[in-house]
Amino acid sequence: MNDSPGWATPGSPSDGQGSDGSRPPTQPSDAPKWSDSQPPPGQWSSPGAGQAPPPQQGAGWGPYAPQPGQQPGAPYGAPYGHSGGPGGWGGPPPAAKPGVIPLRPLGLGEILDGAVSTLRAHWKTVLSVSLVVAALVQLGLLGTQRLLRDNLVVSTDETATPDELVRLMNDTMLAGFASYYLQLLGLLLVTGLLAGVVSQAVLGRRSTVAAHLRGVRPMAPRMLGLTAVLFLGALAAGMLPALPGLLTGNAVLTVLGVPIGLVLLAWFFVTFVLAPPALMMERGKVTDALKRSAKLVKGSWWRIFGISALTWVITWLVSVIIAVPFAVIAMIVSPDGFDGLLSGTSAQSWTFLLVTAVGGLISLTVTVPMQTGVTSLLYIDQRIRREALDLELARAAGVHDHQDHAAVGSRPGGAGPASGG
Template sequence: MNDSPGWATPGPASDGERPGAPADQSGDGTTQPPAQPAGDQKWSAQQPPPGQWSSPGTDAPGTPGQNAPQAPQGQGWGSYGQPYGQHPGGQPGAPYGGQYGHPGGPGQWGKPPAAKPGVIPLRPLGLGEILDGTVSTLRAHWRAVLSFSIVVAAVFQVILVLVQRYAANDIATFSPDERTTPSEALAVMGDAMLFYAFSYYAEILGLFLVTALLAPVVSAAVLGQKSSASSTLNALRPLWGRLLGLTLVLFAGAVAAGMLPMLPGILTGSPALIALGLPVGLVLLAWFYVVFLLAPPALMLERGSVGDALKRSAKLVKGSWWRVFGISLLTALIAKITAAVIVTPFAIVAMVVSPGGFAGFLDGSSTQNWTFLIITAIGSVIAAAVTLPMQTGVTSLLYIDQRIRREALDLELARAAGLDHYGTTATQPGGGPVTGG
């Protein structure tokens, strides 16, 4: 226990060993301070009379104010015997200057709560606030959100179904009892890897596109404004060319980052080189994805060029790569789990009604059947309509959060929301400067 003066509150010692602790009681029940040893300077020789200690914000028992120094009006001493935050009117416990008061009183220490005109408070955001803001955006603007996400998900799912039905039809299927040479097995693995790589990059392309389309919707939700699919399309009309250009650049960059390390193995047909290049490609793809993740909302909300959007994203992510990566990875995991929960019932129904049943699903024959493909595609579209806005909403709020942290965007957002005096300094009568909106 620290024995420095002021560690424990006035009254009985907290552990019985503090120097100068009361040693006896007088006949009238009051505690008499013991004599101080000569040369001991820890405790003052002049102790206050019994019963004069008081807690903050209350008058001392006995005769009030006889032995305690009086603080100037409008100024709290913050010491024993005087109330915190003395109001100019002399009322104990009233907040000083209309803002600050004793802890737990009407005015709290520190700044007032940040303004929240829309789905997020206008200050640097935590992970929970980003996720909550995304869900609130989906609930408040579900018509515009679903309009874009369902259309994009349906288009990409149709492409994937056609590729799986025709291009992937050449992928050899074999049952466990068949003899397969190593070269045939490698060919099957290579074809399957190409198909899944195509599916993965199609998903990335869809994420970039939906992020750009929904960025104005998220921006309106942050300001507490309404938005619709038609108004969003009108706002995006001058940017369609730049949007398509940025999407293609990001898609090409993602393919290059992920596939170039494996290119020597692909060209030489060496599985060993492909296996060595795979982890390098995944690391490069993750780096590229995070660095340029904020480019779509930057393009839509700042209305610059494709190059400007790429530079803005790299600048905003610089120094915060791991934070952006962690939040994006967690959001992707949540989206994958949610999509699996939604798609699983459709996959079960597809296995039951498709020719060949469960046995055909195990040997891969039913996966090329139109019944199976259509039913699972419906489930995938519904899952994407839910998960795409979740991931893209988090990305747009990350962009806003990074600009708040680096560029004080919260002040501009407050003015755009109609809070003209937010963040300005004002003086209230009888008090000091306060900030707030």
């Protein structure tokens, strides 16, 4: 028999049965009662002397009625609003959620949902900032494509020589690198610009474009400096291993250098991906933001890499869905049509480039905020896991009982289940 307060097992004296299941003889009125040996009132309620309480639907385990403030159907002793769960009697209470995420360590689905919820709740500010940066990036892509596509025409009249094929491969890789790094530059800018919006969304506060820009303005020089450092670092990590092959036209060196460059680029990007939100939320120096990112990522590199890679796949699929109709329209209105697309001559026309640029502008405007939201929430999640940032966020949001919730096990290593990624 378990005599712990808050619940009673079948066959305990509290339900009027003996250990063998038979009902004991009636006790004299002066005999000690079960309630006499239990904790004082206020911790739990026992049935009155000599009578059994009426059964109540949804009262949880045992015949006892819920305590005042206890949700019907919750385990006995659980606070209002908590229905308990496996792993303990009642389990930890739910974490507060003043904004787009609960204030506890986040799982993958909560991070993705929080990024989408931020876009929905603050769409005016988010899309305004994203549209301006996407337009600048798309102008750079348009000029780069027009400059490099002159060398990407495949001749169908005669067989290309090996040297021409190597040159074509190198030019194609340069065009791909230029497109990637221009989009990366825009992503870094938007991440820094929208970090403040994400922090307001976490606290459940609204933000306007004017108020947000006033908050960003003092940090603009440091944000641009950090963006330049990250861009040059990513450029060096990804391009230097393949640069000898690209400069000499040696296909072997290029093929060997590209995988090495991709590995270095992935390491550099994940290690310092949290630097933009760290700079804008902590408002420190560029070097401090880089150190903070490396410190927060340490020990969680693969988790952050996996979430970032999955986010990139999702946003890439959305970009393709948006861009394909514009590519079809561009092919139709292009002077050379489908044949020109195969030979590469359509890509040289301004008609084709402008129509596809519109599709690229729309796709970047929609998908970049998703990526930046995930990055900012990863920063907040890492600080919650390591520095109990949820307590500070709860105080800032006006949640007064969150400290009690956190103490019950909402953090990894606590008494209750933590939300992993």
